Amino acid sequence: MTGVITDDRVRVRVHACVADFLIQRNSPCHLPIASARMGAMQSGNMVIAGMIDIRYSSEPQPSRVIEARSNLSMSLDRLAAVFLGLSAVTLLVALGPLLLGFWPIMIAAILHLFIVGWCMRLAWRGNWARETMMVDRDRLKIEHFDVRRQTCSEWPSAWVQVKVLQQPMGERRVMVACHGRQQAIGEFLPIDEKLALAGALRESLRPYSARS
Numbered sequence: 001m002t003g004v005i006t007d008d009r010v011r012v013r014v015h016a017c018v019a020d021f022l023i024q025r026n027s028p029c030h031l032p033i034a035s036a037r038m039g040a041m042q043s044g045n046m047v048i049a050g051m052i053d054i055r056y057s058s059e060p061q062p063s064r065v066i067e068a069r070s071n072l073s074m075s076l077d078r079l080a081a082v083f084l085g086l087s088a089v090t091l092l093v094a095l096g097p098l099l100l101g102f103w104p105i106m107i108a109a110i111l112h113l114f115i116v117g118w119c120m121r122l123a124w125r126g127n128w129a130r131e132t133m134m135v136d137r138d139r140l141k142i143e144h145f146d147v148r149r150q151t152c153s154e155w156p157s158a159w160v161q162v163k164v165l166q167q168p169m170g171e172r173r174v175m176v177a178c179h180g181r182q183q184a185i186g187e188f189l190p191i192d193e194k195l196a197l198a199g200a201l202r203e204s205l206r207p208y209s210a211r212s
Helices: 016-024 074-101 101-129 191-208
Strands: 010-012 046-048 052-057 063-067 129-135 139-146 150-156 160-168 170-179 183-186
Touching: 010 016, 052 191, 063 191, 129 191, 139 183, 150 170, 160 191, 170 191
Parallel strands: 010 046
Antiparallel strands: 046 052, 052 063, 063 129, 129 139, 139 150, 160 170, 170 183
16 A cells, blocks of 8 residues: 555553553543654564554554554464364364264264354354554544444544543443544453543544534
């Protein structure tokens, strides 16, 4: 993509307790970005808390893109490789009885692999989600993708607010709000990453905010 800087990434790990402390004090939460600022001078990309990427683009106008991804332990390609390995072992085990004439065992093995593969596919797809937030001088654009839906919303950069709401059992919910509208973001993220996402989005909106 033209205009996107693709230097080496800088990894930043945000402590949940510190981020939580800053959020509770209504701080703009400088920490996630400030910790990476020295590296960001040399790199156009940052990774915050492992599941949140920040990219910088200069076209069509200067903007910052924040991408949040669900915490999947393996990619779809790796999952397919694991399933193929499991299938090979299962079929080799069932091959011996088949050669002895016990063909129902091979049928049971194939049926078993079909059920396991289908369950693995459903589990992976059910937990896959991604959100992209593009911030520029005029707007905040939020795109959400998962297996059930794809949504897109736009908010004025000057007036949108980022809020962290306390939920039962110690959970947090990150909301963007403006003029009576509100939308939850990062619902698929663990608490630490939700707080890091809130801090990154606040920092990205700060130069354009009419409230500061």
